[in-house]
Structure formats: C-alpha cells, structure tokens
Amino acid sequence: MTGNETAQGPKHKRDLTRRKVVVAGAGAAVAVGVGASFAAGAFADESGKSGTSGASGKKSGSAETCYRLTSETTEGPYYIDADKIRRDITEDKEGIPLVLNLKVIDSETCEPIAGAAVDIWHCDALGIYSGYESLSTGGGGGTPPTDAPTDAPTGEPPSGEPTGEPPSGGTGGGVHEEPTDDERYLRGTWRTDKQGRVTFRTIFPGWYRGRTVHIHTKVHVDGEWTDSGYEGGHTCHTGQFFFDEASVLAAAEVEPYSTSTTERTTLEEDTIYDQSGTTGGLLKLKYNKKNIAKGVVGSITMGVDPDATNTGT
Template sequence: MTDPQEPTDNKDMTRRRLIVAAGAAAAAVGIGGTVAATASADESHGTPGRGSSGSTSSSGSASGSHSGSGPGSGSGSEECYRLTSEAIEGPYYIDADKIRRNITEDREGIPMTLRLQVIDADTCTPLRKAAVDIWHCDALGIYSGYESASQGGGTPPTGPPPSGAPTGAPPSGGPGGGGGGGGHVEPTDDKRYLRGTWLTDQHGYVEFRTVFPGWYQGRAVHVHTKVHVGGKLTEAGYEGGHTCHTGQFYFDEKAVLASAAVAPYATNTTQRTTLTEDSLYDGSGATGGLLHLSYRKGHIARGVRAELTMGVDRSQTHDGTDAGGGPPTASPSAP
C-alpha cells in the first residue's frame, strides 16, 4: 500500500523552471531494438529538438509546450508547461482497479510503449506518485467491458484500407453508432484489456505497454487518460483523492495511415474520422494531447514509441464533466 501524496505548498517554488532531460533518456530506450525516440520536435511549441536519425520516422508534437516567460525563457534548456487540455471522460471509463503497466492482455496489434510525464503546471516540478489511468479501444475499435456496445469495425474487408480522405461528417454517439456520448455507461462484460493504472516515479514519469489503438465511427484514433492525486493504492485498486486531469491523446494521420496497412488494422473497414475532423481534438498540438511518435520508417508493425508531457493543476478537480469541446463545426458528443 502506498501512502497518499501530500500537496506541494512551497510557494517559493512557483514558476520555477524545470530542466527537462526527457529527450536523452528516451533516446536510450526502444521497442525490441527497432524504435528510437530521436526525432526533432515541433518548433511551433518552442520545444528543443531531440536530434534525428535516418532510421526513425517521427510524427506528432514533442512532449510539452514552452511557456515563453520567466527566467531562462528561450534558452532551449529550461521549460515550463502549459495546462494540458481537459476532455470529456466518455462513456466507457471503469474505475482504476487494474494496477499494471502492461495492459495488452491478448489483444493483437502494433506494440506500443506510451511514456508520459506529469508536471505540476504551477510549480513546474514533476508530480510524483500521481496515479495515471489510461484506456482505449483495440485495433478493431472495441472497448473492453463494453464489447456489445462498441461494435468496432472488424468486418471482412471489401476494399482498400481507409484513406486520408474519409467521406461524410463524423456522427454523434459512441463506437459503432452506439454508446451514450459523454455520459457514463455501465459495463456490459467483465473484460478489462487495454486498461491500466500506474504511479508516476520521482521524476513524474510513467510508462505503459499496450498496442496502437484502432478507430471506430465518429472519432479519430485516441487514448483516454485521467490523473489522480491524493489517494492510495489498495487491494481493490487506487482509491481516494481526486482527479486533477481528464484528457485524451491523439495520433497524427501519417502514423494512422501506416497502421491501416498492416494486420489486424487492415481489416477495419469502418469509416475513419481524421484528426482535423475530430469532434474533441482542439488543434493545439501537444497541449491538446497530440503525441510525439517514433517508429522505424516503413516498418511500423515492429513497434511505436509515444511520448507526451502533461501539465496539470493538482489543486483542481477535472473529472471529465467540465471539458471544452473541439472544433466548433464538429459534434461534441462522441466519446
């Protein structure tokens, strides 16, 4: 059992700049020796580049976003993080009762390592012993616990894999046309694959082993997340405290199209919603949850490494009911 994390009240730490060493650490870690997170960052977020490697394909935004203010701003060696965008919880959340880092179980798909860092956006210091919760659908768009509700898209293929130009407007409702929008739906089965919770380390990092998510009608490819503080681990899971962040992570089109060319994703013939059409992604890059992805060019099936730094306000409660919507022209009700 882990003791609850105590709040940081040292006001002298406010706006302190955090020296970020995530790039060097990430470059040393790979998936089966085939993935190296060494791609340059998205300069629109002011994040120092990580270098580049000819054997690595990189997409998305780098972890975190530069505040552009305070001592050392613009030096390229110190950073502070904006608050990461809040999002709806969606209908398919199940309480944090699976304390584990490998959430794959028996699901087929492209191996993915998801490495996250949680930063207190007020003090700019890593948030240790925060419980990070993630859940997402499988390669065919099905959520565990809701297999009958999430129809997915695993029908026999009748044509080429989805292209980058889907037709029609994203519909409202849950996966496969079912679901209950943003409101919670009670589980319909006892499956729990692709769900898990783990505590951040002393540097605010947590890492999960999973598979690259698939897609279903109405939403771009995404992963749900919550960050809990002030609670503790028990035999029943993580209990107590409060949820200081509810969000979603996103994947850029280049990586999604690459995944659509390999099994089992290639059998998913469901109409796909692109990132720009998505009803919840706010278009703000890393701040909005856009992951930095690294994988071997032309060989995405060997594995993907996904990274992001989240800036949260640990004193606030964001349970997914106070989130703003995405693009104004899109429906806000899909999970």
Template structure:
C-alpha cells in the same frame, strides 16, 4: 521491471502479498501519504499488500520529452462513455489484443510550478484494433458508433473483459509508461487514447492523446487493422482533436514509442 498482464504485480510499486490486484481506490488512498512511505492496502482477494512510491523503471525516457515540456494547463476533454475503474494497476495492458506494439510514456507536471508531479495516478484506456472497448464490447460494436454510459459518466461494465485499460503511479520524475497496441478506430472519432490523472482523491485531468495521420495510415495498412475499411473521421474532422493532443512518436527497437506531457492543476479542491 517485472509486470504481468493480470495486474497482480504493480509496476513502480513494491507489492504484492497473496493473489489479487490493488484497486484504484486503494491505490489513491495510499498515494495520499508521504512519498517513499510504505502503506498497507487490501488487494481484491482480501490479502494485504505494501506499496511504496518510488521512481524506477523510467530511466532513459527523459529524452522522449525534449521540446515537449509546457507549463500551459492541458485542456480537459469529455470523459467519454467507456470509463470505469478497471481494477488493474499495471503497465502492460495488452492482454490478448492483437495489434502494432506501442509504448506510451506520459509525464505529469504541475501546471503552476512546471515541476514533475510524483504520486499522481495516471489511467489510460482505448479501443482495440477492431474498435471495441473492454467492459463495453456490445455497446462499442460499431452499430452506429459509440454508445452507452453517457458523456462524462462512469460506465457500469457490461462484460468481464479488461483489456487495454490500466493505471500507473508517477515517481519523482513524474513519468509513467504503458505497453499497449496502436488503437483502432470507430465511426465518428479519430484515433485516440483516453487518459485520466488523479491527485489525492481528485480527478484533476481528463484528456485524450492522438496521433499523426501519416502514422495512422501506415499502421492501418497492416493486420489486424487492414481487415476493416471505411474509416470516416480523421484529426481535422474530429470535434475533440487539438494539436496539443498529438503524441511525439518515435521508433525504438522496431516498436513505436509515443510521449506526451500533461500539465495538471494539482491544487484544485478534493471533492
């Protein structure tokens, strides 16, 4: 499906009129309506766009989740210091970042019924090959590790970069996918991708995705990752790491594809 790096076209949504992108707030409001019902929202440029939830663009992905389905609620983790609404509804989040190509496929299930959750908004964000986060490059520059924002708090962006951040909306199959790069590392943490799931106006899940260390080692032998040395924290030494956070990673067409299932409580209070 057509999609650009700036988020001006919305993967698995019909859009856009005018120039601009749909902010997460508008997207969440639109997702509160009936599935399949067109909803008019205002883009960041002031134009009007009509979006309709639909399940397209994820055919052929179900096999990635074979053996990974679970009805156990996915464990919530700390939000970390670098979250903010990046105002980027898109599947390709790479922008100008160099690194090993990685497709991330996430399936959202209802934690009680085990059925796919449609209309859920899934955000992911992670550091680049050098350990930097967009919107917080100065704070994540490696001076003693992550800083700023505070655990669990939303960040006020300190720069205008928005790479390696984006949101997608699940269709009837509960699946979203992103095109990104393999995350880098920074002191004090293992390699990870942050994820947040919204249902209606509630944040129903905040979690992280991680990788087999043999794969991390292999990827980091190549450029641009190999420019950095001194990685100090691995899965077995990371306070947040849990085996359930490991993505199932395969190779397709020479690229890495990682898949994971999240089971979320879709009925918690909307606060």
C-alpha cells in the same frame, strides 16, 4: 458512417470521491503481435524524454521545461473506475506494439508530480472497448447498432473543421455506460515516479465510428497507495492522447487494422481534439517510417493543476 470496402479501397484511406483499484498479479502479460521485441526494449527505457512541442520555454530551477495547462476533455462512455494496477495492459490483443512514455507536471510550478495515479484506456485494433464489446462501434465488418454510444458530441457529424468552442472543463461527449462484460484488456493504472514519469506498454489503437484514433487518460492526486491499490484523492485531469495522420495511415496498412471496414474520422475532423498540438494531447511519436509494424514509442508531458477537479463527466 460505417461501411465495407469498395472498389476505391478501404474507408481508412483518407487524405493527408473514492477510488480503489485492485493490484494485478505479478505475472503481467507480455505484449503480443508483430514486433513485440521492439516494445519490450523500449519499455525497459523509462528515462526517455517526453514530447515538447507544447512547451512555453519557461524553466524552473531544476531545468524542467514548463508546459501549458493540458486540455481537459470528455471522459467518454467507456471508463471503468476499478481497473488493474499494471503497466502492461496488452493482455492477448494483437496489434502494433506501443510504448507510452508519460510525464505529469504542475503547470504552475513546472515541478514533476510524484505518486500520482495515471489511468489509460483505449479500444483495440478494430475499435472494440473491453467491458463494452457489445456497445463498441468498431469492428471488422457489418454495421454497428444505430443506438450504440460514442464519445463524440451529439449533433452534426464531424466535418473538415471543428465547430463551436474547443472542449474544456470536461464538458461534452457521450454519457457514461455501465460495463456489459468482464473483459478488461487495454486498461490500466500506474504510479508516477519521482520525476513524474510513468510508462505503459500497449498496442496502437484502432478507430471506430465518429472518432479519430485516441487514448483516454486520467490523473489522480492526493490519494493513498496501499497494498491493494490506490484509494481516495481526486481527479485533477481527464484528457485524451492523439496520433498524427501519417502514423495512422501507416498503421492502417498493417493487420489487423487493415481488416477494419469502419470509416475513419481524421484528426482534423475530430470534434474532441482541439487542434492545439501537444497542449491538446497530440503525442510525439517515434517509429520506423518504412516498417511501423516493428513498434511505436509515444511520448507526452501533461501540464495539470493538482488542486483542480476535472472528472470529464
């Protein structure tokens, strides 16, 4: 599904248990690339509201909106269970600044879950994952290895409509691969506050063969925060965040995304996204429609079952 640009234009132009993680040093890298000042300003505002399109309308005594249980998805092959405790995961990667405002609540009680450890990880602007650069199926040219793993289910290639049942319970997807390098950009873990909120600064992800644009996430609870990181507990949610087509098409006009020669899978074609909107991980996005390069703010609330175990493997 990978190809170079043709006379008709780039391929991206389509139609509309134990955990222990190491604390990063205090001097976390600032966002780089176009519009970094936008990201810095948005990152400072951690009281922003999350997306609500998946709300059931149910209210708790504290006036919190109650959300349906967020869809479980595959972990994918590129998870590393030993990441850095940090909110800025950009390192030196170029791309459109993205501020990700997340909130974690108990889908039964509607109450925020404080002290949870939230992981996020995703590919760079050209579809490359840190830790797996030699296996990643994105890039700015050439043909990726035919045996390179993806986190899309095996079988028939994506079509206009998803086939089979929507993913649930962490089934399906690529088999975990051991890291092939020591890079750890665009990966990080942070603690939810008393309101269940956590904010990350990163870049708008690119795309790679067989998958729409997405970000992976895990939520860990009942563990212990120590001076060295987070230990113990269990994973109650494994999911993915998704971007609407309008934002992806806008981003695809900006360098370095515009240099990608990898054919893009649309949101409708993706076999992991269950087409259920916020419940399925679709982010609420804010950005300048005339200049997305200034930066994007994405928000979502995850309704989870803290007593469940969903590892996505």
